[in-house]
Amino acid sequence: MLDFLRKQAQSTLIQAVVIIIAVVFVFWGGSSSLRGHRTSLASINGEEISPQEFQRAYEQAIDGLQQQFGGKLPPGFAEQLGIKQQVLYRLIQAELLRQGGDQVGITISDLPVQERVAEMNVFQENGTFNLQKYKDVLSQNRMTPVSFEKGLKSDLRTERVRELIGSFAAVSDNEATRWLAYNGEEIKLAYVKLDPASFEAQVKTDETNTKELAAWFEKNKDRYRSEPKIRLKYLLFKQSDDEKQVQIADADLKAKYEQDKERYRQPEERHARHILLQVKKDAPAASRAEKKKLAEEVLAQAKANNADFAALAKQYSDDASNKEQGGDLGFFSAGRMVPAFDAAVFAMQVGEISGPVETEFGYHLIKLEEVKPETVRSFEQVKASIAVELQQQQVKSLTFKRAAAAYEEIMRAGSLDKYSQQGKGQVAVADYFSRKELPAELPKDPKLAEAVFSLKKGELSNIIELGDSCAVLFADDLKEPELPKLEAVQDKVTADWKKEKAAELAAKAAADLLAASREKKALQSANGAAVLTTEFLKRSATGKDAPPSPVLEEAFKLAWKEKLPTKPVQAENAWFVYEVKERKAGAGKIEEQARQQLLASAQHNLLSAWLGSLQSQAKIRINEDLLK
Incomplete structure (x- = not known):
């Protein structure tokens, strides 16, 4: 594999007029179908992409597009762009990158994942990582720390793979000179x-x-x-019609608080600094012993009277992520660091300096700066957010129950028309319309349009759950596409x-x-x-x-x-x-910025070639039925 990379890195001429750092890769060709195999959407060398995983990625892509269009997408827009296919390509590409990373021996430990989480502003309060906010944000997005960190670890490994493959790319002086002549003409x-x-x-x-x-x-x-058109009869159940019926009692709020009290618990957090003397996993014993000796010497300096631990970290630490901050790790709770480091920190007293502590990264010298005791946010502090959460849950449930009750009545009546004739519900009618011309009275929700135009004539839909409503649809009539006369x-x-x-x-x-x-x-x-x-x-x-x-x-x-x-x-x-x-003719001296552009292009081309090699050897199967 490495010989292949070295060969691919020696390009003859890099055309870097426009540098695109995005791997565009088509996996569709040559893939066999999983038609009839309902448990996975795709398989890459036996590793499956589940419909749930695809749906999450698809919803994220749609959310991103909706934000660009002010919250609404034109009807059929996602289909025209082939968003489903693009999302699947990205998932397949990510799995190939992951498998390629395994082949070249790239692994990611928990520590860089923890550091990346701690650096994210969305999880911070007053510039410091807050565990409770971390849990709350993930909960609001229907994620758990385990699933989020698993995905983050995968992203970090992908970054490492790209960095490794890119490291084999090179731009010679001759190549740079030829590019200057080409681009400067x-x-x-x-x-x-x-x-x-x-x-x-x-x-x-x-x-x-x-x-x-x-x-x-x-x-x-x-x-x-002409486009196919449908005449639709429907029942629409809006959550806004049920809001006044839902009143949340303080007793219910208190009960919910007690039930979920662990959500509001802020465990003890410790603020520490460290100095890392890095040792590679495969380092020889002599090199490891030399690093340990250096760690002991630095520890002696750190424990000397009036020693500045932060200054020593800037001088000696190999941890580039916080070296310039004097080895500052900020506040973190138990379990956030690798086991040996974690055990040492939570056994220390404020002001104590400990070490050398050996982990998979090398030897650490640790200073405990501060301790925040465990706290639990009070009921009054979280009462308003609990009220909103319960209100939304109960209103949504009430609206769905109304829709479900109406659906049962329709089944008993035998049809939507008979249900309407019994005076049990107001059935609305939308006259013939196409996918591109949805009536103004219908919710502008892609799921609704998809459901409407999947119906056959005379077919009643299931209950369609939309963002703030539910709907029951009936295809009263369909007009097939027609060829007009001149x-x-x-x-x-x-x-x-x-x-x-x-x-x-x-x-x-x-x-x-x-x-x-x-x-x-x-x-x-x-x-x-x-x-x-x-x-x-x-x-x-x-x-x-x-x-x-x-x-x-x-x-x-x-x-x-x-x-x-x-x-x-x-x-x-x-x-x-x-x-x-x-x-x-183009001439002159190659600038560093241009050289970096050339290098970025070479890295992109090399990564594309490497992915192409992985793809040509991979067994990729796609369940086309589930992609429809």
Whole structure:
């Protein structure tokens, strides 16, 4: 594996015009199906991705998109982007990275996980990690410390894998010089833009081309096929209608507090500093003994009169994460550190210095700075949050019970219509609508749209739980997609046909202009189209004076002796003919920032190659039924 990495690291030319540090990897091809195997969504070398794991990742992706769109997504937007497929690709990629990390021997201990948790601002109060806040935040997000830290450990291992694979990448001086010449090259262009819109006036729509228009419509009529539509009958049960019925008594709040009292317990916390003399696990005995001797010498200095432990940590500690803070570990509770370290700290007195304490990381010298005794937040402190929690739970439960009772009545009545006729509920009707045109009275929830358009004609849904309501749906009628007659869409068809014919005229005009320019060995002017001349431009140039990037790309591909291309360039719904007026070779001294960009690109390419190797050897199976 390492020989493979070394070979892959020696690239011939790194194209770093735009550096993208994201591994884009398609796993779909070549994967066999798990159709009919209902217990997992995918399997990678026998390691399964469960539907629950996929659902959590999918919901996180949807939440992120909703935040970008102000809390709402356009109907069908997630499907158009293929979010489900993207989420699955990421999960498969993460599992391949994890398995690859196992192959190269990367493991993560509990200590870096604990340190990462302690550094997160969301779990801190007044700049210090707070265990109770940690538990509360995770609880609010339906997670436990065990599951959260397991995921965090996986993320840290992925980081280590990326760092390890990236460490094999290198950029030689010759490669950097070649990139400088490539990226620093400049050209000055003259070009003509032939916009189809300017040719539309030449396209006549009269009796002479009626047959041509009809033939064009017949060839392209699927473009005008209507979307499927549904006429929906439904019952909507809103939580807001039940809020006034729920009153939480103080006795209930007190009982809930007593029941969950452990949630409000803040265990004893200790504030310590340490000096780490790091020893690798596979270090020889002589090296280990040398480090221990150094630890004992530093310990003697630390215990000397008026010794500054923080200053000694800055001088000697190998723990880069807190060395500059004088080895400060902040406050932490029992069980947060590795066992030997944890046992030592919680057996010390304030001001005491202990060590050397041996752990898997090496030898630690520890100073206990402060102790916070165990506390329990009082009922009055948490009463308001308990009230909100119980209110939400009971209102949601009450709303669901109303929906469930109505559903049972519908079953007894035999249909939603008979249920309505008995006067037991107000059934609403939404006339024919498509997925893209949801009625305003329906909740704008992706789950609702998904449920509506999964129904068959005459089918009653289960109870659909939405964010703040429940719904029961009935597909009263369906309209399948229809192909319209030409007369029904005449105006739109005529407009589309004119645009296509104008585009053909623009393409012909561009070809004729290029032929004339090549004959004259210089760019000629076109009827009604101005010849624009740029300043010197680099490959990545943008702005109102620069032509579209595809034009620049083609211009830079021309041999230095060539001035004119062999064919026009199509970009931004127009055609371009250009001439290279002048060129400047790239030169100069490679800057450190550019070198780092090159290195980042090399690391990205190497990681992609490594993942490609893992994927080609992996057995990846996907349950396509569960992905629908």
